[in-house]
Structures are given as structure tokens and as C-alpha cells.
Amino acid sequence: MAIIYIIAYQIRSSVTNKYTVRYFIPALTVKIIGAIALGILYHTLYGGDTNNYYRHASIIYHAFGDSFSAGFELVTTSGDVTPAIKQYTDRMWWFGRGSNEYFVIRVAGVFALLSFNTYTVIAVLFAVITFSGMWVMYMTFAKIRPQVYKELAIAVFFLPSVFFWGSGLLKDSLCMGALGWLFYTFYRGAIERRNILRCAILGSAAVAVILSMKVYILLAFMPPALLWVFNESTSKIKSTVVRWIAKPIFLSVGLMVAGYAFVQISAADARFNIDKIGAQSKLTADYLQGVSNKEQGSGYNIGEQDGTLGGMAKLAPQALVVALFRPFIWEARNPTMALSALEASYFIILTLRILWRVGILKTLTAISTTPVLTLCFVFSLVFAISVGISSGNFGTLVRYKIPLMPFYLSGLYILQSITLSAKSLGNRSSFRVADNSPQMARTSFN
Template sequence: MELKDLYITPFYLAIIYMLAYGLRSSVTNVYTKKYFIPALTVKVVGAIALGILYYTLYGGDTNNYYNHAGIIYHAFGDSFAAGWELVTTAGDVTPAISKYVTQMMWFGRGSNEYFVIRVAGVFALLSFCTYTVIAVLFATITFTGMWAMYMTFAKIRPQAYKELAIAVFFLPSVFFWGSGLLKDSLCIGALGWLFYAFYRGTIERKNILRCAVLGASAMGVIYAMKIYILLAFLPPALLWVFNESTQDIRNTAVRWLVKPLFLGLGGVVAAYAIVQLSAADARFNIDKIGAQSKLTADYLQQVSKAEQGSGYNIGAQDGTIGGMVKLAPQAIIVSLFRPFLWEARNPTMGLSALEATYFLYLTIRIFWRVGLFKTLSTIGRVPVLTLCFIFSLIFAISVGVSSGNFGTLVRYKIPLMPFYLAGLYILQSITVASAQPKTRQALKLRQLANA
């Protein structure tokens, strides 16, 4: 960060907020309007706070992304053609960009980090290579996907619009790690758009072509950086679509006969998608995913020990998928409900511990009040709950097994956090509503429908 951050950033913030206030009425209703500006603000604050923390204490990825973006910025200054080639290159080194490429440790085919650098390079050109402005622009484009996620959840279960705002926007870990100049922010923003595209295009069956383009673009963004998010999201998303499709069949007998067919077809499509996605990236090949997870976990545990960090051990890995399955229960617990309060070693871990404690409290409270069997039957009966919890559990297993320390885990797990908490809030809303008088429910539904 430099002196220019102090006098250039307010100018860009003024433009962003002017646009936000201008667009707010077209993307909100009377109930959600009040969350639009606060939600954007926490994203902006999170992006700036992350930059300050990394600049003053940690160093690391966000600084490296900024340094690489600076190289692209200077390349634009030397030759627009060279800068543009660095942004659009497929990974080939040509004479025009060779002197810049030698300064980039993350350049090349298969570099998941280089997609972030492309985006940061464009934002650097638009902001005089000002770190804070680049971070704020990352927060802003991420916010668009998060708002699309929130509006989708709110449309599915409008009775819980207040709680859903908390789940999507106001979890400290999500708006801190998921807002700044990092892969995580672009991925969670793209995941929000993908969730919206699935609902709008395949369940509501509106703007199908636009949603297909939007969904494909969101998948491309995630694929370029963290393909395992797609591997965890696609199967439950396709299951969600098929579950919703069977609910349109009014005849109960026909619905029960057709549902296994839809589920089987969805499983085949999901399996095909996973195989194709994993085949495109050797690190996530189905035959090698267990070994890759072991390598990642071992490396992160070594880093944690070297830095006297907060590592955890859920059991020995043998590098096979079977070994990962054996560790699944421990991985779910560590991803959703840890670190425990007494395991926190620093302020960021303390926030994560508070979130995990709240997740544990809300989960136990719902299961206790509603009952285990009724809770599970409700999850199986309501398609969006099936999506939220299956995605959360799959993702929890993948990051819980492979992370190895809480510092890394808190970043890796942010895609599951809005879905898990939203699932809990929707489940709570449904079970509470079932105990209310029907006239009261009908009145509230009419009020929300007219919003």
C-alpha cells in the first residue's frame, strides 16, 4: 500500500456507491432493499481490512497477486499489445512478453493463480495500479454474485429473508476472506451466479439462454481457479433440479414412479460431469484425488509446524479415496464446528471459532426441537435443503481432509458456509411455520409475495 491509496480510493468508492444507489431499486424489493448497501459495505470493508492485515503482518498471496498485476500494468505502459497479450495469453511465451514472464512465478499453463492475475491486471490498468482500489473492485464484482445468491434464497424462502441475509453477507469469515484480492473472492462470487443460473434457468425456466451463458461463464471462472468447488457443487445441484422437476408431477403415484428415473439420470449426468472435470485437471483425477489430498494435507501440516501455526490432525491418510471416506466424519466436524473456542490462537481464528460455535449451537437446537427423523425427512422432502446440506457435507469432507491447519481451512471452507447456514435457517423457518396457524402463514406469504 502506498500514499496514492489514500487519495485515489475515495474517488472510486464514490463512483461505486453512486452506481449502487442507482441500481438498488431495480435489484431489490421492499424487504431486501435495506440490506443492499450494508452488504456491499461489509464486502468493501473486508477487502480493505484483508489488505491492511496482509500488508502489515502476513505478506503472502494477496501481495503476490498485486505484484504480478503491477507487472502487467507496466507492460501496458510499455506496449498496449504486450499488456493485452499478458491478460489473454493461453500460457505460451512469445518474444513480446518474455521479459515480463520471467518476473512472474505464477505464469504458465495450469497455473490456477494466473486467472486472478489477469483480472487484477485489468483492474490495475483502470486504477493506476492502486492496491486498495483493485481490492475494492474485487469486492464489488464478488458482491454481485453474492447478491444473486441472496435473492435466489430469498425467493425460495421469503419468510426467512432476514436470516438469509446473515447467512450470505454477514458471516465475518465470508466477508473477510471472500472479498479481497484472492482466488476465494472470485470463486464465491461466481458460485453465487451459478446458483442463481441453476434456479432461474432450470427451475423457474425463465431467461434460459441468458442463464445458460451466465452459468457457463460462472463455471469457467471457478474451473480456472478451484475446480474442486465444481466437483462438490454439480452433483447436488443436478439432484436439486431433478427433485424440483418431479414435484411438478401432480399425481402422487406417477411422481414416486418417475422420481427414481430422474434421480438415476441425474446421478449419471453428475458422474459424467465429475469425470470430465477431473480428467481435465490431473490433480483431481478420480484415481489420484486421494493421493493429492494426502499431499496437500501433509504439506499444510508441515507449514503449520514450521510457522508454529494451528494445525489439526483428523487421522492418518493413506492416499486413497477409501481412506478419505474413513476420515469423512472427522472432516465434517472439523470443517463445520471447529476450531473450538479454546483452539483459537489469534483474532481471525477467534472469529472462525465463534462462527463454528454458532453453527454447532443452531444445528443442535434444530435437531433437538424438531427431532432427528423429522429433520432428516424435511431435508429429503425440500429440494433446496437437499442441495444445501449435500453440497456442504461434500465440501466439508474435501477441505477438512486436505487442509491440515485451521488458518488454511477458514479460507477454504467459505463456499460452504452461506449454504450450510442458509440451509439451517430455511429448515428452521419451515419447521416453525408448520406449527403456526395457517391463517397467520397465509397472511405473511401474501405480504411477502406483494413485496
């Protein structure tokens, strides 16, 4: 802990400014607290994934002790079992080419070497690398809309579900960190067009990390992210005539590229092939609903699935509500569900308040004309529908949905700021003017 905080204080000045510096150490601290708290909860009450990751990492740690080459092969293997590692892989039920869990085990195995195989230190190191991605996500949002940097800190760092489930020794932590880096590289490299080579390398690494564990995050994020880039490109064209001519062209190209990305990513994992998504969703939901029957009524039912894309589309409205706004307060059955219910209640209140104060039409106009809002809400809604349909269990849903929560809440805060600024200026065109106001120039972020 001392080493981590010494490094954090040393680098803080180079990754913050006078507005964000106050959040750097507190944000890191809540990530560490979340990682330790999750370990305590799983070790004392739940059991489950994080304990299994640790057991597998321990096998790699002891393999390094027996033979450095065997340990190194376990970390770098492509899934082939050789005589040098067979005695270890026989004890690792998550080992294999088709295992999405083994990437976590590789990382945990390396961290085990740095911690003398101590669970808490491994979990804290997971929190630290996750925090790096969350911090660049926050700085990107804050640069886009610095007027709400305080609210954005809440959205990215201080939601209980995000820093609890997204900090410890789990797949969710690495995916959250990688998603933050991917968001940053899109903005820095594709929109600002700065450090393009570095952003390409970092972005490719982030894609590889997510692809190794949860490909459906990429399926939901890449199409709106590419659309975001094309929308930003057209918005920078000064000539109104040229912009109106170019926009349909950019939009068409963006949709084609996004569709191609969707097909290529889904092809990388047979479970998410377009023809099989509906069937896979039904299989997952049926399994998790069966589990929930043993977990004190934590399940939910939004309707019968038939295993087709059409069937999923019919359930989309219910799935959207359950992922964004449930569990309701009266549905909470344990402390973790109660925290999730409080967050969902806040989402409901903030969403309704914006719709009431701004109006549905102006809200939709702001979302459609502000590229970052298009990204935030399209990604959040698509992701919410997918996890809402496939979960069937509030306990699982609260983990599955954490990638959308910073984007949805950040989108709400940015939307509220832009629409209220536009309302005070008294014209619709001020949705874009507000982003370039003198106030923003004075508070710009580097």
C-alpha cells in the same frame, strides 16, 4: 468509492424489493471493508498471496505502459511465451498453462489499468464483482424462502470469515462471486425456466471462472445442483401417482448426469482425477501440516491418510466436524482464529437447537423432501469433508471452507422455518405446503 456508491444507489431499486432493499448498501459496504482490512492485514503482518497477485498485476500494468499489445497479450494469453511478452513472463513465477493463480492476475491486471495500479482500488473492485454474485445468491435464497430473509442476509453477507476472506484480492473472492452466479442461473434457468439463454451464458461463464481456479468447488457443487433440478422437476408434477412413478426415473437420470459431470470436471484437472484424489489430498494435507508447525500451533490432525479414497472415507466423520464446528473456542491462537471459532460455535448451537426442537427424524425428512435443503446440505457436507481432510491447518481451513458457509447456514435457517411451520400445522406433508402458503404468496420476491 464515490463512483461505486453512486452506481450502487442508482441500480439498487432495480435489484431489490421493499424487504431486501435495506441490506443492499450495508452488504456492499462490509464487502469493501473486508477487502481493505485483508489488504492491511497482509501488508502489515502476513505477506503472502494477495501481495504476490498485486506484484504480478503490476507487471501487466507496466507492460501496458510499454506496449498496449504486450499488455493485452498478457491478459489474453493461453500460456504460450512469445518474444513480445517474454521479458515480463520471466518475472512472473505464476505464469503458465498449469497455474490456477494466473486467472486472478489477469483480472487484477485489468483493474490495475482502472486504478493507476493502486492496491486498495484493485481490492475494492474485487469486492464489488464478488458482491454481485453474493447478491444474486441472497435473492435466490430469499425467493425460495422469503419468511427468513433477515436470517438469510446474515448467512450470505455478514459472516466475518466470508466477508473478510471472500472479498479481497484473492482466488476465494472470485470463486465466491462465481458460485453465487452459478446458483442463481440454476434456479432461474433450470427451475423457473426463465431467461434460459441468458442463464446458460452466465452459468457457463461462472463455471469457466471456477474451473480456472478451484475445480474442487465444481466437483462438490455440480452433482447436488443437478439433483436439485431433477427433484424440483418431480415436485411440480400434480398427480401423486405420476410423481411416484417419475421420481425414481428422474432420480436415476439425475445421478447419472451428476456422475458424468463429476468425471468430466475432474478430468479437466489431473490433480483431481478420481484415481488421484486421495493421493492429492494426502499431499496437500502433509504440506499444510508442515506449514502449521511454523505458525504457532494452528494445525490439526484427524488421522493418518494413506492416499486412497477408502482412507478418505474413514476420515470423513472427523473431517466433517473439523470443517463445520472447529476450531473450538479454546483452540483459537490469534484474532482470525477467534472469529472463526465464534462462527463455528454458532453453527454448533444452531444445529443442536434445530435437532432438539424438531427431532432428528423430522429433520432428515425435511431435508430429503425439500430440494433446496438437499442441495444445501449435500453440497456443504461433501465440501466440508473434502476441505477438512486436505487442509490440516486452521488458518488455511477458514479460507477453504467459506464457499460452504452461506449454504450450510442458509440451509439451517430454511430448515428451521419449514420444520417449525410444519410442526405448527401438525402434519408431515406440510413441508411442501409451507412453501406455498398464503403468507409466502403475499411476500413473494420478483
